[in-house]
Amino acid sequence: QITLKESGPTLVKPTQTLTLTCTFSGFSLSADGLGVAWIRQTPGKALEWLAVIFWDDDRRYSNSLKGRLFVTKDTSNSRVVLALTDVDTVDAGTYFCARRSSTGEIDYWGQGTPVTVSS
Amino acid sequence: DVQMAQSPSSLSASVGDRISITCRASQDIRSFLAWFQQKPGRAPKSLIYGASNFQSGVPSRFSGSGSRTEFTLTINSLQPEDFGTYYCQQYDSFPWTFGQGTRVEIK
Secondary structure, three states: OOEEEEEOOOEEOOOOOEEEEEEEEOOOOOOOOOEEEEEEEOOOOOEEEEEEEEOOOOEEEOOOOOOOEEEEEEHHHOEEEEEEOOOOHHHOEEEEEEEEOOOOOEEEEOOOEEEEEOO | OOOEEEEOOEEEEOOOOOEEEEEEEOOOOOOOEEEEEEOOOOOOEEEEEOOOEEOOOOOOOEEEEEEOOEEEEEEOOOOHHHOEEEEEEEOOOOOOEEOOOEEEEEO
16 A cells, blocks of 8 residues: 655744655655655645656756755655755645656655745 | 646536546647546545546546647546546646646536
């Protein structure tokens, strides 16, 4: 059974760095073709892809947030960490991690974690 | 970036109806198109990948079609549990992009 779960702070202050962890089970991020992606959803808005890290440590980032986003993996502990620097109120929302399958699509999602940005 | 435009933005239909949602890409994305269903307060659920392939456990009343720039999600015989917002997403090129969503309401 494949599961993913996000964890991290629910409240961060403006200009701080938001660090979120995705802990997953049921697959290994060392398997060819797999990846873990981050997607967020701001209040009342649609979904926004942020980043993905692949089995071979290749990483891709959203153009609009490039320079503020960093994603790393800890394969042995089945975790992926997302860092978003210099947060602002517009970064508030629900952050999801999801598995990218070997055929390219997102197939499994975490439950999401809410983040508020406020001083 | 590839822009994804969904239509309609919302619809209301009765149980048993057949509904279709269209997703148009701003450039050729071959068949690298996925559909997701999201209910309020929940994570999205994967329905379709590769434009027309079912994810495991998806009811057969759902179907996807299309290629290149125009895609359709069809729900035959709409059921009460099919309410929610549906999103398309392209994964042909980075950055991955989503449509703005289609809200489906059951009359």
